[in-house]
Amino acid sequence: MIVVTTPTGQIGGRLVRRLLDRGGAVRVIARDASRLHGSVREQVEIVEGRHDDPAVLDKALSGADALFWLVPPNPSAPSAEQHYLAFARAGAAAVARHRVGHVVAVSSAGHGWPAPAGVLSAAFAMDAELAASGAAYRALSLPFYMENLLGQLDAIVERGVFRLTCAGDRPLALIATRDIAGAAADLLTDLSWSGQESLPVFGPDRLTPDAMAEVIGEELGRPVAYSRMAMDDFAAMLRSGGAGDRAVKERTEMFAAQDAGIYEADWSIATIAATDFRTWCREVLKPAARAEAS
Template identity: 40%
Template sequence: MIVITAPTGNIGHQVLDKVLAGDQPVRVIVRDPAKLSTDVRDRVEVIQGSHGDPRVVIRAFDGADAVFWLLPTDRRAASADEAYVGFTRPAAEAMRAHGVKRVVDVSALGRDTPYAGRAGHVTASLAMDDLIADTGVAFRALAAPTFMDNVLRQVRVIKEQGMYFDVISPDLRLPTVATRDIATVAARLLLDATWTGRDEVPVLGPEDLSGNDMAAVISEVLGTPVKYQQMPGHALRDRLIGSGASEGMTQAMLDMATAKENGLDKGIARTPQHAIDTPTTFRQWCEDTLKPAVQAA
């Protein structure tokens, strides 16, 4: 039995679709089963509720061989530690109680860099990994950089203003990965019952790009000029607080950005295998995903 959390989210639904292509029984934890397609509901066992609820995970992990663990976004949590470690603690206890064999989660790059202990969301994510691994399960953390898919949050700004914003320096080249590639790696691990031990699996994507590089690619794909604009940290803070994020989660986001600026995502050298595992280029992602989204906006 494979258990999928967050099966209606951006990454989770892609993992679910790929796992359903295999021949193993699948159980999902979902707050609102109506968000699952009828076809999917007919092929999975549904546990309704939050995977942060002890009563839900103790039911969901009964008889589970493998679990895909993915956190929901809780911008109102008091701190990143509460959002990651606090949310995951009941699940870790349920994993131990039921003897879950294997767990795959989506985490972050940076563990072996000097910035890992002061990187906000990343620091909390690494602590979450440790909590899960300490249960004794075989564990793989998919250590990811920034998602290409995050650009979709700015579709209307790109279309209406010809701008793309972030707090990272415009010429700093960093890895970026498509969530569809993360889902492919996750599904392969979930369907493979042979691996053991604990490890990180860097999902780096095939290239490093700066904000200016990405804006140039977006411009070429859309056929209209798009400019990258670095925004100051205080502007990001105001935007996050204004949209309902807590002070703690806002500071965690700023700390993560500072750590990325200083080299958090540069601790792993890309190898040919990384490009094989996560092959989607930013240009291809823009053609397949961003361009249709902008046209539909």
């Protein structure tokens, strides 16, 4: 039995379908089971609730062979570290109680980074907690998600621009969520692995944000440019959206680490995923942009 958290999210939803296609027995932990597609609800066992709740975890992990773990985002959490650790401590204790043999979790690339990295450091702390459960553990260690650009669709469609804090002429490691789900499915359907490791998974490109803008423009058939955002402007934007001082610090530390090359060392050891940026733009961004414009 494979237990999947966040089964209605971009990664968890894709993972559930891949596992079912491979004939796996799947149990999901869902805060709102009504959000599961009807065909999925018919094929999985469902435990409703949050996966930081020990009672929910006890019900879900009974008899489980493996667990897929993803901490759901909570922009209103006063501290990313507290948020990640609250989930991780509940999860690690339940994994140990039920002797779950294998755990695969969504984490960040850059393990071993020597400076504070905000939200990424919170993910590294999560890994340490889950590894301490004693289960065989793989931290899928990931760079910048291509899907993050979907949050800037309006600016891309209406103004022909997207903005990040990193230098436009420095390569940015990327990954598509479909490939995260694929890597997780491969691990969860072949439990011959052991030990505890981080597993970087990167897309095949080494594109700069400037080059990304060129690819986006070619696929959309209109000029698109990249504009670097100053970190102070990014912090001000977060504050204007209601973020507190701790949340602003953690987010700016995360992007500062990204700008400083936190992903660089993992590029040489990463598993290279299938989806290149142009394919993702053609198959995901372009249809979304059409819908946005209509």
